[in-house]
Amino acid sequence: MKQLGDLALVFAYLSLLTIGGGMAAFPAMKELTVDVHHWLTFPELLHFYSLGQLAPGPNMMMVAAVGAWVAGPLGALVVLVAFLLPTGLLTFAVGRAWTRLASWRWRPAIQHGLGAVAVGLVLAGAIILARGALTGPLPVALAGGVFALLMFTRINPAIPVVACGLAGLAAFMTG
Amino acid sequence: MSAAAPAPPSLARIFTAFLVMGATSLGGGVVAYLRAGLVVRQRWVDDRTFVELLAISQTLPGLNATNMAILVGDRLRGTAGALVALLGMCLPGASLMTGAAFVYGVGGDDAPSRAFLHAVAAGAVGLTLFVLVQLGAKTLSVAADYVFVALTAAAVAGFGVPVPVALIGVGALAIWWHRPRGGGGAAP
Numbered sequence: 001m002k003q004l005g006d007l008a009l010v011f012a013y014l015s016l017l018t019i020g021g022g023m024a025a026f027p028a029m030k031e032l033t034v035d036v037h038h039w040l041t042f043p044e045l046l047h048f049y050s051l052g053q054l055a056p057g058p059n060m061m062m063v064a065a066v067g068a069w070v071a072g073p074l075g076a077l078v079v080l081v082a083f084l085l086p087t088g089l090l091t092f093a094v095g096r097a098w099t100r101l102a103s104w105r106w107r108p109a110i111q112h113g114l115g116a117v118a119v120g121l122v123l124a125g126a127i128i129l130a131r132g133a134l135t136g137p138l139p140v141a142l143a144g145g146v147f148a149l150l151m152f153t154r155i156n157p158a159i160p161v162v163a164c165g166l167a168g169l170a171a172f173m174t175g
Numbered sequence: 176m177s178a179a180a181p182a183p184p185s186l187a188r189i190f191t192a193f194l195v196m197g198a199t200s201l202g203g204g205v206v207a208y209l210r211a212g213l214v215v216r217q218r219w220v221d222d223r224t225f226v227e228l229l230a231i232s233q234t235l236p237g238l239n240a241t242n243m244a245i246l247v248g249d250r251l252r253g254t255a256g257a258l259v260a261l262l263g264m265c266l267p268g269a270s271l272m273t274g275a276a277f278v279y280g281v282g283g284d285d286a287p288s289r290a291f292l293h294a295v296a297a298g299a300v301g302l303t304l305f306v307l308v309q310l311g312a313k314t315l316s317v318a319a320d321y322v323f324v325a326l327t328a329a330a331v332a333g334f335g336v337p338v339p340v341a342l343i344g345v346g347a348l349a350i351w352w353h354r355p356r357g358g359g360g361a362a363p
Contacts, residue, residue, distance in 0.1 A: 015236065017338050020310065022238045023303065027331045028338040043293075047283065050296040051275050057197040057268030058205060058240035064269040068276035076273040084261065087237030088245055092257055094235055095228075095246045102227075105355040111234045113323075113349030115314035117342055120327025122310060126303045127332040132296070139297035146301025151308070158201045161298035168294020172287055 003071055004078050006037060011063060011082040018087065020118025022060030026125035029063075039070045046132045054158055138171055183251050184219070186259050192217055193244055193263030205240040213247055220247060240264055323349045 010032050017025040026049070033039045040048075048069070052062025060083070067079030094101065101107060134140050142164045149160050184192075192212060200208035206229065214225050232242035241261055248260030282288055315321060327345045330336035 017236065017342065018238060019236050019342070020233060020314070021306075023306065025338075043289075044279075044283075046296045047279065047292040048272070048276070050292060050299040051279075052268075052272060053299045053302055054201075054295070055268040055271045055275070056199060056201045057264060058238040060238055061265065061268035061272045063272075065272040065276040065279070068273045069280070073273060076269070076276070080265065080269055084237075084241055084265065087235065088241065088261060091232070091235050091237050091242045091245050092249060092254075095231060095249055098227075098231055106350075107234075109350050109353040109355055111230070112314075112316075112320075112353045113351075114234070114346055116320040116323040116349050117327050117346045119307065119311050119314050119320075120324040120345065121331065121338065121342070122303070122307050123324060123328035124331035126300065126307055127328065129296070129303060130300050133293065133300050134297060135293075139294065139300075142294055142297040143301040143304070146298045147304045148301075150302065150305040156201060157302050157305070161295060161302055164298030164301075165291045165295040168297070169287060169291045171294075172290030 004075065007067055007070060007075055008078050008082040010037065011067075011079045012086050014063075015083045015085075015087045017121070018060070019114055019121070021122070022058070023125050024118050024121035025060070027121065027128055029066075030128055033066060040066065042132050044069070046129065049129070050133075050161075053161055138168070142167060183256075184217070186252055186255055189248055189251055189256050190259040190263045193248070193260045194266060195263075197240075197264040198267035200240070206243075209240065209243050213243075219251055319352050320349075323352075 014025045014029055014032070017028055030042065030045060034042050034045055045066070048062045048065040051065065052060065055061055063079050063083050064076040067075035067077070069075075071078070130143070134143060146157075146160045146164060149155060150157055196205075196208050196212045210222075210225060213219050214222055220228065228243060228246045229239070231246060232239045235242060241264060244260040244264040245257045248257035250256075251260075279288075283292065311324070315324065323345055326348075327341050330341040330345070331338055
């Protein structure tokens with residue numbers, strides 16, 4: 001019971017950090033789920049995050065995997081509700097008040113200013129992710145390859161990410 | 176003909192439409208799928224409304240896709256519409272990831288799975304860098320913005336500053352930098 005309560009608190013808190021997209025919450029998610037609560041190891045979190053990139057829909061549905069890993073299907077449900085409800089209610093309320101907020105003179109400043117901070121949080125997330133994932137020449141080459149492919153083609157990102165997994169598997173089988 | 180507003184779609188249709196988008200938007204970039212579904216296929220919102228709702232979704236905390244589902248669902252069918260849209264959007268990915276956690280528990284720890292997942296994680300780093308570049312191109316316009324990005328990232332990833340502290344600290348600085356100026360015709 002206490003664990004479900006902790007899960008709800010942690011993910012409700014994390015949801016408030018998802019400014020500009022879910023990735024902005026990754027640094028705090030790593031800290032709280034791995035370092036503070038020891039619900040899973042850093043490699044496990046990395047694996048769930050990576051699998052989440054292959055799942056359809058909103059980009060952070062991997063939180064359901066963390067919930068399920070810690071406390072089963074009920075854990076997944078608690079985490080999802082906690083992660084979606086606070087910001088969902090806020091969006092719902094602001095959506096209805098928007099006609100008044102649209103012409104508020106501070107709105108562009110807030111959007112622009114928080115946008116820059118959100119990009120900074122995604123960069124921090126990428127750095128933390130890279131520390132765990134880029135552990136040798138092969139992972140570095142794979143990350144660089146995916147980045148270049150996405151920059152210069154219009155390929156669906158799921159394809160090169162799965163291809164990386166297969167390359168890793170092939171390297172393991174032959175190595 | 177165009178004077179009469181079309182009857183709003185049923186809750187079941189809203190749920191199904193978002194379920195399809197939630198199940199088919201593979202590989203990130205859910206915004207493109209949302210536009211194709213909502214503007215092009217269903218014609219529930221026009222492009223101008225779509226961009227406006229997207230701006231709200233991106234300004235507020237919350238995932239862009241779930242925020243969009245709530246905003247569009249509310250416009251179509253009020254509170255119940257928002258709820259079924261959100262549910263449809265999240266159900267496919269969330270159930271898959273819940274299932275993935277169980278599969279991982281059974282076979283995630285043997286050496287071939289670890290090799291596969293570790294390489295997928297490397298690919299995810301490349302994808303995240305790409306998202307970062309896209310997001311940056313859309314968001315950063317002046318040199319100061321890059322300083323705010325660097326400050327935030329260095330604080331969080333380099334010095335272990337808690338995220339809310341960085342968010343509020345650098346955020347306040349960045350909002351102040353972009354503060355409205357010379358409004359109301361009373362420029363000095």
